[in-house]
Amino acid sequence: MMIFDELINIQVKEMAPSGIRKFFDIASSKKGVISLGVGEPDFITPYHIREAAMHAIHTGKTFYTANKGLLELRQEICNYYLRRFNLSYNPNNECMITVGGSEAIDIVLRAILNEGDEVILPTPSYVAYAPIIQLSKGKVVEVTMTEENGFKLKKDQLKKAISDKTKAIVINFPSNPTGGIMEYDDYLEIADLIKENNILVISDEIYAELTYDKKHVSIANIEQLKENTIIINGFSKAYSMTGYRVGYILAEKPLIEMFNKIHQYTIMCASTPSQFAAIEAAKNGDKDIEEMYLSFKQRRNYIVKELNRIGLRTHLPEGAFYVFPSIKSTNMTSNEFCETLLDKENLALVPGSAFGADGEGYVRISYAYSLEEIKQAIERLERFLKSL
Amino acid sequence: MLKEMLSLLEKNARIEVTDLAALLNTDEKTINDQIKECEEKNIIAGYHTIVNWENANTEIVKAMIAVSSTPERDKGYDHIAEIIANYPEVNSLYLVSGRTEFILIINGSTMREIADFVAHRLAPIEGINTTETMFILKEYKIMGEIMDKENGKPERLLMTL
Numbered sequence: 001m002m003i004f005d006e007l008i009n010i011q012v013k014e015m016a017p018s019g020i021r022k023f024f025d026i027a028s029s030k031k032g033v034i035s036l037g038v039g040e041p042d043f044i045t046p047y048h049i050r051e052a053a054m055h056a057i058h059t060g061k062t063f064y065t066a067n068k069g070l071l072e073l074r075q076e077i078c079n080y081y082l083r084r085f086n087l088s089y090n091p092n093n094e095c096m097i098t099v100g101g102s103e104a105i106d107i108v109l110r111a112i113l114n115e116g117d118e119v120i121l122p123t124p125s126y127v128a129y130a131p132i133i134q135l136s137k138g139k140v141v142e143v144t145m146t147e148e149n150g151f152k153l154k155k156d157q158l159k160k161a162i163s164d165k166t167k168a169i170v171i172n173f174p175s176n177p178t179g180g181i182m183e184y185d186d187y188l189e190i191a192d193l194i195k196e197n198n199i200l201v202i203s204d205e206i207y208a209e210l211t212y213d214k215k216h217v218s219i220a221n222i223e224q225l226k227e228n229t230i231i232i233n234g235f236s237k238a239y240s241m242t243g244y245r246v247g248y249i250l251a252e253k254p255l256i257e258m259f260n261k262i263h264q265y266t267i268m269c270a271s272t273p274s275q276f277a278a279i280e281a282a283k284n285g286d287k288d289i290e291e292m293y294l295s296f297k298q299r300r301n302y303i304v305k306e307l308n309r310i311g312l313r314t315h316l317p318e319g320a321f322y323v324f325p326s327i328k329s330t331n332m333t334s335n336e337f338c339e340t341l342l343d344k345e346n347l348a349l350v351p352g353s354a355f356g357a358d359g360e361g362y363v364r365i366s367y368a369y370s371l372e373e374i375k376q377a378i379e380r381l382e383r384f385l386k387s388l
Numbered sequence: 389m390l391k392e393m394l395s396l397l398e399k400n401a402r403i404e405v406t407d408l409a410a411l412l413n414t415d416e417k418t419i420n421d422q423i424k425e426c427e428e429k430n431i432i433a434g435y436h437t438i439v440n441w442e443n444a445n446t447e448i449v450k451a452m453i454a455v456s457s458t459p460e461r462d463k464g465y466d467h468i469a470e471i472i473a474n475y476p477e478v479n480s481l482y483l484v485s486g487r488t489e490f491i492l493i494i495n496g497s498t499m500r501e502i503a504d505f506v507a508h509r510l511a512p513i514e515g516i517n518t519t520e521t522m523f524i525l526k527e528y529k530i531m532g533e534i535m536d537k538e539n540g541k542p543e544r545l546l547m548t549l
Contacts, residue, residue, distance in 0.1 A: 024547040037547035044542065127549050176549075294392065298411035305410045348546060371407060 015131045019354030023338060027348040035348035036377050039176060041240040041296075041321070042368045045277075046288045049239060052280035056273040063272060067264040068256075069097025069248070070275045076282035077248055084286075085208070087220055087231075093253040096260055097270045097278075101206045101234040101247040106132055107262045108202055108230055108249065109168075113138040117167040122153045123356035124324070126176045126204070130356070138167070144358045147315060147326065151180030155189050162193065168200040171219065174207040174319020177355045177364035179300075181319040184217045191222045201229045206247075207320040209238040209289050212297050214318065220250075227252055237321075238289055239281040244274040296321050299367045303374055307365075310382040321368045324352065328361045330388055338363060344387070345380040389414070393422060394431070399532075401435040440535050442527075448495060450479075450524040451502050455490040457516045465489060468515045477505050488520070499523065 234247030334351035352359030
């Protein structure tokens with residue numbers, strides 16, 4: 001019998017399985033579980049977008065596309081970024097289509113990292129960045145974002161993390177899991193530091209359209225940082241198109257060329273019918289965005305009010321569809337809290353520690369659920385807290 | 389906020405005041421006051437339930453009737469519309485552009501009842517020239533609700549990144 005262990009790449013062997021995975025397995029094995037653990041919108045993709053995918057299939061538009069994706073889609077994405085975020089990119093050479101934001105994270109990090117390069121990662125953070133940095137033989141340097149600072153990235157902490165090995169920083173605002181955002185002035189505060197140290201900024205803006213009461217600002221909106229910035233975005237969250245797997249990268253031409261080299265050999269191109277659906281979304285989907293935005297905002301108001309009422313201190317997040325309440329008052333670790341909650345009340349939440357050590361003491365609650373589901377979950381959570 | 393509240397009520401007339409207040413980040417008194425004001429100003433014109441009678445094994449007959457008429461001096465179509473609208477059988481009434489002037493939807497328990505209404509009530513109204521009755525054979529979607537919901541919502545995973 002083969003000993004597979006010896007045959008596996010060391011970085012992969014050392015890669016920790018996602019903290020969410022474990023809970024998923026427990027939750028799936030139980031009956032009657034309510035989950036507020038999902039990281040995708042609950043809307044069915046708007047019909048005109050679904051219809052565009054079906055039309056592509058009906059009419060046989062199912063061949064490979066250009067590696068960088070359909071030019072019409074890249075054009076629509078660049079129009080969209082200009083229209084909504086006031087950022088201008090050239091569809092011919094500063095934009096490429098990926099298989100979701102996930103592929104973009106992978107190829108960007110692989111394209112820029114050499115062994116030992118440091119990547120600054122503000123945490124709590126989305127779970128994929130650290131493992132992919134390590135897979136690319138980079139070194140993760142964590143920077144804590146605290147609840148007191150509204151889970152924003154602050155200059156002092158960033159400064160301490162920079163060394164002569166710093167190659168890049170990965171930011172994700174609005175943030176999964178905290179719902180925190182960065183505004184223009186917040187970025188301005190750290191701009192010189194990034195410029196002076198010649199750092200690449202990987203800005204994952206997948207939740208951009210879910211910024212409440214304010215307009216989303218990209219770090220690329222700081223003029224001097226536009227050339228440093230690699231924007232990652234996609235159609236999953238803004239148009240509820242998670243299963244289509246369409247993401248994109250916006251960056252300077254020499255960078256896109258390098259990313260595209262990996263992409264052409266590993267992926268070839270993103271799914272063609274999905275790309276046609278994405279054209280329809282970018283072209284005619286602004287109204288869908290508004291409707292979903294409003295619905296998420298209402299549910300955010302609802303859940304924050306309810307969580308505070310039942311005794312979990314929760315700040316009002318300004319973006320995404322997560323709240324990140326503190327569970328420190330229970331004196332439990334976030335893992336214990338979630339395990340006991342699942343065991344006693346059949347309610348699945350995601351422990352904050354799944355998003356890095358800095359997430360300890362918090363839980364991630366998604367409100368991408370119907371009001372009825374949220375109500376039931378709150379009821380169970382309230383009963384659980386009272387029983388402690 | 390008024391528009392948001394009305395949209396929520398339009399989607400679900402049974403939504404509770406406490407929920408509306410939490411969703412719109414305000415208090416119950418504000419919501420109650422606004423609803424009352426909307427009712428008084430006839431911004432909220434009524435609260436109805438969408439009934440799929442077929443699933444209740446109850447037969448009801450609906451028809452859409454196109455009515456052409458001649459406008460009256462000074463009053464235009466408003467006077468005729470008022471007369472038609474006053475009949476309780478008339479569920480909805482619209483003045484429309486196109487070949488006829490009015491489209492109305494009427495409910496009855498039998499085809500005969502609807503035929504009698506057209507012949508004895510509607511057609512004789514002064515100013516009405518012709519009527520064209522279209523019996524509704526099947527209802528697919530009413531006020532945004534699909535009638536035949538066979539497959540519920542597609543499933544999502546329990547937890548994702």
